[in-house]
Amino acid sequence: MSLTTASALDAAKEAKAASHVLATLPASARNDALTAIYDGLNTAKDEILAANARDLELAKQAAADGKLSQSLVSRLDLGKKGKWEDMLKGILDVRELEDPVGKVTLRTRLDDGLDLERVTCPIGVLLIIFEARPEVIANIASLAVKSGNAAILKGGKESTESFVAISRVISAALEKTQVPNGAIQLVTTRDVIPQLLDLDQHIDLVIPRGSNELVRYIKSNTKIPVLGHADGLCSIYLEESADPKMAAQVIVDSKTSYPAACNSLETLLVQESALSTVFPAVAEALSAKGVELRCDEASKASLSKTNPSLTVTSSQESDYATEFLSLTLAVKTVSSLQEAIEHINSHGSHHTDAILTASKEQAEMFMNAVDSAGVYWNASTRFADGMRYGFGTEVGISTNKIHSRGPVGLEGLMIYKYKIRGGGQCTLSYGEGEGKRAYKHERLL
Amino acid sequence: MSLTTASALDAAKEAKAASHVLATLPASARNDALTAIYDGLNTAKDEILAANARDLELAKQAAADGKLSQSLVSRLDLGKKGKWEDMLKGILDVRELEDPVGKVTLRTRLDDGLDLERVTCPIGVLLIIFEARPEVIANIASLAVKSGNAAILKGGKESTESFVAISRVISAALEKTQVPNGAIQLVTTRDVIPQLLDLDQHIDLVIPRGSNELVRYIKSNTKIPVLGHADGLCSIYLEESADPKMAAQVIVDSKTSYPAACNSLETLLVQESALSTVFPAVAEALSAKGVELRCDEASKASLSKTNPSLTVTSSQESDYATEFLSLTLAVKTVSSLQEAIEHINSHGSHHTDAILTASKEQAEMFMNAVDSAGVYWNASTRFADGMRYGFGTEVGISTNKIHSRGPVGLEGLMIYKYKIRGGGQCTLSYGEGEGKRAYKHERLL
Numbered sequence: 001m002s003l004t005t006a007s008a009l010d011a012a013k014e015a016k017a018a019s020h021v022l023a024t025l026p027a028s029a030r031n032d033a034l035t036a037i038y039d040g041l042n043t044a045k046d047e048i049l050a051a052n053a054r055d056l057e058l059a060k061q062a063a064a065d066g067k068l069s070q071s072l073v074s075r076l077d078l079g080k081k082g083k084w085e086d087m088l089k090g091i092l093d094v095r096e097l098e099d100p101v102g103k104v105t106l107r108t109r110l111d112d113g114l115d116l117e118r119v120t121c122p123i124g125v126l127l128i129i130f131e132a133r134p135e136v137i138a139n140i141a142s143l144a145v146k147s148g149n150a151a152i153l154k155g156g157k158e159s160t161e162s163f164v165a166i167s168r169v170i171s172a173a174l175e176k177t178q179v180p181n182g183a184i185q186l187v188t189t190r191d192v193i194p195q196l197l198d199l200d201q202h203i204d205l206v207i208p209r210g211s212n213e214l215v216r217y218i219k220s221n222t223k224i225p226v227l228g229h230a231d232g233l234c235s236i237y238l239e240e241s242a243d244p245k246m247a248a249q250v251i252v253d254s255k256t257s258y259p260a261a262c263n264s265l266e267t268l269l270v271q272e273s274a275l276s277t278v279f280p281a282v283a284e285a286l287s288a289k290g291v292e293l294r295c296d297e298a299s300k301a302s303l304s305k306t307n308p309s310l311t312v313t314s315s316q317e318s319d320y321a322t323e324f325l326s327l328t329l330a331v332k333t334v335s336s337l338q339e340a341i342e343h344i345n346s347h348g349s350h351h352t353d354a355i356l357t358a359s360k361e362q363a364e365m366f367m368n369a370v371d372s373a374g375v376y377w378n379a380s381t382r383f384a385d386g387m388r389y390g391f392g393t394e395v396g397i398s399t400n401k402i403h404s405r406g407p408v409g410l411e412g413l414m415i416y417k418y419k420i421r422g423g424g425q426c427t428l429s430y431g432e433g434e435g436k437r438a439y440k441h442e443r444l445l
Numbered sequence: 446m447s448l449t450t451a452s453a454l455d456a457a458k459e460a461k462a463a464s465h466v467l468a469t470l471p472a473s474a475r476n477d478a479l480t481a482i483y484d485g486l487n488t489a490k491d492e493i494l495a496a497n498a499r500d501l502e503l504a505k506q507a508a509a510d511g512k513l514s515q516s517l518v519s520r521l522d523l524g525k526k527g528k529w530e531d532m533l534k535g536i537l538d539v540r541e542l543e544d545p546v547g548k549v550t551l552r553t554r555l556d557d558g559l560d561l562e563r564v565t566c567p568i569g570v571l572l573i574i575f576e577a578r579p580e581v582i583a584n585i586a587s588l589a590v591k592s593g594n595a596a597i598l599k600g601g602k603e604s605t606e607s608f609v610a611i612s613r614v615i616s617a618a619l620e621k622t623q624v625p626n627g628a629i630q631l632v633t634t635r636d637v638i639p640q641l642l643d644l645d646q647h648i649d650l651v652i653p654r655g656s657n658e659l660v661r662y663i664k665s666n667t668k669i670p671v672l673g674h675a676d677g678l679c680s681i682y683l684e685e686s687a688d689p690k691m692a693a694q695v696i697v698d699s700k701t702s703y704p705a706a707c708n709s710l711e712t713l714l715v716q717e718s719a720l721s722t723v724f725p726a727v728a729e730a731l732s733a734k735g736v737e738l739r740c741d742e743a744s745k746a747s748l749s750k751t752n753p754s755l756t757v758t759s760s761q762e763s764d765y766a767t768e769f770l771s772l773t774l775a776v777k778t779v780s781s782l783q784e785a786i787e788h789i790n791s792h793g794s795h796h797t798d799a800i801l802t803a804s805k806e807q808a809e810m811f812m813n814a815v816d817s818a819g820v821y822w823n824a825s826t827r828f829a830d831g832m833r834y835g836f837g838t839e840v841g842i843s844t845n846k847i848h849s850r851g852p853v854g855l856e857g858l859m860i861y862k863y864k865i866r867g868g869g870q871c872t873l874s875y876g877e878g879e880g881k882r883a884y885k886h887e888r889l890l
Contacts, residue, residue, distance in 0.1 A: 019816075020786075020787075020790050020814060020816055023813065023814065023816065024810070024813045024814045108834065108835050110828070110833065110834070110835065114824060116834055116835075123846045123847060124816065124846055204846040204847070205846070205847060219668075220668075223664075223665075223668070225670065225847050243869070246868075246869035247869075249869060249871055250869055250870075250871060252871075253871030253872055253873055257871070257872055257873045341465075342465075345465050363866070365469070367862075367864050368468065368469045369465060369468065369469045371464075371465055371468065371569065372862065373862060373863060374862070374863045374864075374865065375862055375863070375864055375865075376864070376865040376866075376867065377864075377865065377866045377867065378866070378867045378868055378869050378870075379559060379865045379866075379867030379869070379870050380870065380871045380872050382871075382872040383555070383559075383865055383867075383870070383872055384863075388555065388872065388875070388884065389553065389555070389561055389863070390553050390555065390561075390884065390886035390888075401568045401569055401649040401650070401860055402568060402649070402650060402670050402847070402848040402849075402860060403847040403848040403860075404847075405860050405861060405862065405863075406862070406863045407863075415846055415847060415848075415850050416850060416851075417812075417817065417818060417819070417820055417850065417851070418818060418819045418820070418829075418834070418850075418851045418852075419812050419819075419820055419821070419822075420819070420820075420821040420822065420824045420828055421808070421821075421822045421823070421824075422821065422822065422823045422824030422828075423691075423823055424688070424691035424692075424694060424695055424823050424824070425695075425823075425824050425825065425828070426694055426695060426697075426698030426702070426825045426827075427698055427702055427825050427827040427828055427833065428698055428702045430833070439833065439835065441835035443835075
């Protein structure tokens with residue numbers, strides 16, 4: 001692992017070379033490296049927390065000067081209750097995951113003695129750009145090693161001391177393993193991000209871990225594929241047959257359980273015929289949780305009759321394109337399922353959207369027609385999460401239309417290659433005509 | 446389907462809207478549309494061939510003036526023996542393929558009454574940019590409709606008349622089906638490619654069908670993912686234990702069966718210890734087929750002793766980075782498997798590479814360590830092809846490291862979405878602590 005002196009290109013080249021070695025290591029060697037990283041961090045706890053304290057000191061000063069937000073300072077603190085332990089446990093959790101490398105996903109007998117196999121393999125070199133949270137380094141290094149990928153890490157400048165301390169330990173730990181040291185590359189020089197984003201010959205996938213702004217910046221400034229989503233504008237369609245109590249609890253969970261999350265609800269579409277039947281209980285429950293409703297004319301007028309004591313504001317068109325990330329909810333009346341689907345497909349961010357209805361038919365139609373990574377029937381949008389899906393880990397959530405979509409587990413860090421094992425076969429021996437052979441194309445798996 | 450008047454943005458928006466309808470149609474509706482396209486083209490044969498004749502006339506004139514290559518003129522000719530019939534048969538072949546939409550690839554019981562499903566679905570809007578061959582329109586339109594994707598087609602200007610005639614027929618045919626007319630968008634205005642490549646909000650995947658230059662241009666000028674490969678620099682490593690006769694026939698097939706193909710052999714790496722044992726028979730066979738060998742010092746010196754009658758030229762370093770696409774082969778001596786692997790990973794294009802050896806151990810090591818879409822043991826590199834792999838069709842060959850790699854069938858035009866069917870579950874009900882539920886994460890599929 002190189003430290004501050006590494007140029008972007010050197011780091012990328014070294015990572016690429018290391019990725020070729022890493023790709024050939026058995027699971028045991030990759031798991032042993034994770035154990036070594038765990039042991040190393042465990043032993044170096046005091047040293048790392050001391051480095052982290054220095055970062056914190058500077059950050060607190062910056063916050064006092066109004067140059068940094070309090071929430072960033074808080075995210076920086078590795079000494080916070082449970083954080084260190086969670087970081088270490090995360091490494092062991094990743095180690096225990098099923099090996100994603102070398103899975104045969106297709107096997108076809110092209111002809112006798114000529115077999116085709118599709119086998120999972122690492123993508124190559126990952127570039128992970130993250131902001132304040134220093135524990136992400138350990139998490140991402142573990143995921144990379146487990147999946148056989150090399151990784152280039154670029155952290156936020158606020159966590160530089162913690163970052164350097166942790167990566168020194170990881171580097172020393174890898175020295176004793178079969179995983180090449182260059183497999184985890186650290187870049188700490190400033191302003192290196194544009195250079196890294198330009199290296200599409202050496203870097204195969206960028207994973208931003210941070211704010212929407214970071215993701216948006218990266219997506220706009222690289223040709224390398226980016227795994228992530230810049231926006232999470234999730235909607236729920238409340239259909240007339242939905243049970244009011246169920247609807248209220250699902251919508252409250254979707255909106256209020258963690259309003260700043262990307263899978264939180266931002267727009268509620270209410271079927272016109274549900275305005276005076278199901279919607280009142282929902283509005284009441286949201287209001288009780290402190291949610292501000294921004295309503296269109298029809299829903300506002302209806303609420304003024306059914307829930308006269310509620311105060312709601314009038315929505316503007318821009319509210320239906322806004323990711324509030326707070327206790328504000330845009331409400332819009334739609335006449336039909338079709339209108340709801342069209343609204344979501346044109347206004348949403350293709351992240352996660354739900355329908356609340358007693359009708360299986362309406363639900364299935366909604367789930368087929370809404371063009372989003374997650375489409376739910378009678379469940380909170382906040383289930384969109386790798387841990388909740390049972391993936392054991394989450395690399396990120398993607399709204400891409402290729403490769404990986406929705407919560408991404410280790411699988412998202414894998415691609416495949418085709419192997420053919422033959423006995424000297426030539427393509428000119430196959431085809432039509434005298435003496436030519438025909439392909440068998442017998443599917444073995 | 447819009448004709449010449451459609452702007453790039455209009456076409457993309459209309460295609461996106463159509464894609465949302467198309468995604469909900471059952472296989473029967475998509476297959477019926479293919480039947481309608483087939484019938485329409487069948488009926489309009491004379492009209493289309495007349496349009497094609499007008500294109501041909503202009504092209505022949507341009508060729509006579511030295512402005513167009515003869516091979517392009519030849520590719521343009523739809524009236525060439527078998528071409529029309531192949532084009533029509535291709536539509537029916539695609540129709541008969543297994544439906545790629547709606548396959549459940551994962552099913553997990555998150556909790557009782559809360560099931561997660563991962564289901565294949567179309568990607569959305571494809572942009573297909575192709576050069577002269579007008580029959581590609583029918584092929585691509587079929588693949589798009591079959592896979593539930595909308596497509597924007599941009600053909601080369603030399604085939605404009607054929608292109609307009611064919612797409613008029615497709616458009617009229619779709620009118621009678623459930624597939625929205627906007628699902629296949631034709632763009633014929635000139636200079637529209639840069640505008641299209643800019644529409645990453647509406648277009649999900651670009652598929653270039655044409656020269657390496659076209660692919661390279663597109664890859665360098667868009668943020669939209671591109672399915673394809675700009676180069677096919679394939680290598681074979683000839684190991685000392687390979688049977689000389691087998692080696693000669695595989696190398697001759699890889700190099701000479703279709704030298705202009707992307708999966709043809711360009712570099713032969715010979716193990717030093719094989720120079721005087723296996724290599725002479727190989728060199729002899731290649732020479733007999735008219736292949737020019739560009740040899741490094743060691744292989745040249747060896748051949749001057751073993752095959753004194755052969756004329757070979759001396760290689761330059763640049764020959765090992767050249768895709769000759771002709772009967773020229775670069776030959777390099779390497780000391781070991783490791784050196785061969787490193788040469789291929791650093792000089793090749795990650796397309797298809799092979800090892801010829803009697804050693805299973807060497808072969809498996811080669812196939813794991815070479816970072817290419819296809820890695821073969823004792824088989825011709827020219828097996829890298831969707832039809833030969835048994836995919837029934839080939840959308841393209843990809844050297845990307847995400848989504849699709851190697852020959853790509855219909856699967857490469859698919860992504861997935863996650864569906865959750867619940868009964869009003871909320872995320873706050875799960876977790877640790879009193880009264881909280883635990884996820885079951887029971888894998889059902």
